[in-house]
Amino acid sequence: MKNILIASFDMEVGGVERSLISMLNNFDYKNYSVDLMLYRHTGEFMNLLPPDPHLLEESAVYKTFRMSIxxxxxxxxxxIGLVRTLAKYRASLNRFSENGxxxxxxxWKYSLPFLPLQEKEYDVAISYLWPHYFVAEKVKAKTKIAWIHTDFSTVNTDIKLDIQMWNQFDHIAAVSEECKKTFVHKYPSLEKKVFVLENITSPAFVQALADEKVEDHMMNDARFKILTVARLSHAKGIDHxxxxxxxxxxxxxxxxxxYVVGYGGDEEMLQELIKQNELENQxxxxxxxxxxxxxxxxADLYVQPSRYEGKAVTVGEAQILSKPVMITNYPTAQSQVRNGFDGSICELSIEGxxxxxxxxxxxxxLRVELANNCQxxxxxxxxxLDKLYKRI
Structure with missing residues (x-):
């Protein structure tokens, strides 16, 4: 039986975390022994973790990556705090507005000398969320696999540093064909390592949870209801x-x-924008x-107004629930929705x-037709997951 390590940050509510839960629920535990490393044991999804993977003890040092300075x-x-301050300062010297x-x-790079090594050696180590420095530098494994969940053409990274990190991996899993394409365009030297492995979806799981009774104003709202489920961040386009x-x-x-289900750092700004546009009731x-x-x-319609996505987990879940969906034409949109068949793709703009x-x-x-095609x-x-087992 092969020993596998899967590493991620925490189990806060989010699309990546939801896709990790689905993967863990569908993993082959008969043939693989799985350790799960979470840098911080926090988040509402902690209770949704299946019992099969062995959850490693929380590390006092690694948990700081989910703390403020x-x-x-x-x-x-x-x-670590001083290193974080230095990293923030160096990023601020960049002329781009999005330096996160x-x-x-x-x-991560500056913290490496102060981070402990993982003592156990593994057959395979999987890093599920970028940046992948922990698995790249602090884990011993015969095979290392990293995940891509975002469209890398849209994010501002230090390419030289990134390539040094990616080169530590044998395989790189992209969650969609378009996600792979944009990644390879940015990092052509890594093309041979990249393969497509879509987020695992579990229709039975989604449909069962959808039947839960919820007391909320939305349930009694007779108006035409649009829903978005997303982090309140620039990438998700809630301001648009x-x-x-x-x-x-x-x-x-x-x-x-x-209605928008989600949380994030932009909440205060978005509430002010709602107020400015006199949309408090809408x-x-x-x-x-x-x-x-x-x-x-x-909802009557599910909308994903994102500026960019790898492959939005929530869009697939809305399709599972036979909802008409509309997404903006971000670079990876074509791999998410068949326009006019199981969803609609609009221009990526406010007017669009x-x-x-x-x-x-x-x-x-048209809404009924899209919903029926989803059904x-x-x-x-x-x-x-067979694609992953093949690499393992």
Whole structure:
């Protein structure tokens, strides 16, 4: 029996974490012994972890990567805190506005001398969430596999540093064909290592949770209900969604309500934007929910207004629940939705989102057709794991 390590950050509510849960629920534990390394044992999804993988003890040092610099210093990890400060400063020297990815790279790179090695040696070590420095530098394994969950053409990274890290891996799993294509375009030297392994979806799991009874204003809202499930971050385009709803309101569509399930650092900014556009009664931030599926079940339309995605887990889940979906035309959109068949792809702009919603709002027959096509499609894909077993 081969020994496998799977490493990720934590189990906070999110698409990557949800896809990890699905993979762990479908893993072949008869042939593989799995250790799970979470840098921090936090998050509502902790309770959803299956009993089969062995959860390793939390590390006081690695858990700092999910803390603020101030919390890190207070926890007694002075060197790590100082390194984090240096990483933040170096990233701030960059002229790009979005420097979060570079800051994370520098944080890990500068911290490496102060991070403990994983004592146990593995046949295979899997790093599930970028940046992959822990598995790359601190784990001994015969084979190392890393995951790509995002469109790397849209994020600002230190390419030289990134390639040094990626070169530590034997295989790189991309969650969609488009995700692979954009990654290879940015890092052509790594092309031979990359293969496509889609996020594992479990229709039975999603459908069972969708039947949970939820007491919420949305359940009794008679208006046309749009739903988005996403982190409140720049990448997810919730600011575009707010402005698109304002465009629709100005066109006379007063009976549309847009609900967003999720949390994140942009919440305060988004609430202010809602207020500025006088949409307090129409654009509703529901907050963090462990189970978003009853909200999906209740929606008339699921919309993903993202600026970029690898492959949005939530879109696939809405399709499993036979909902008409609309996504923006981000670079990997074609691998997510068959436009006009099991979803609609709109222009990636405020006007584009508004026009796409207006079209679907006015055309109930199209919504029914998209929903029916979703219902007739089998979205289960546990056989995808055979691609992983082959690399193992």
């Amino acid at each position: 101030g919390q890190t210093l207070k926890s007694g990890n002075i060197l 990815y570079k800051q994370m790279q520098y944080m 969604a707010i402005k698109a709803l304002k465009v629709l309101k100005d066109r006379g569509y007063d009976d549309i309500a847009w 654009f509703i931030l529901v907050g963090k929910k462990i189970n978003p599926y009853p909200y999906m079940k209740e 989102i508004a026009n796409g919603i207006e079209k679907l709002y006015k055309n109930a027959c 007739r499609t089998d979205y289960s894909n546990s056989r995808e």
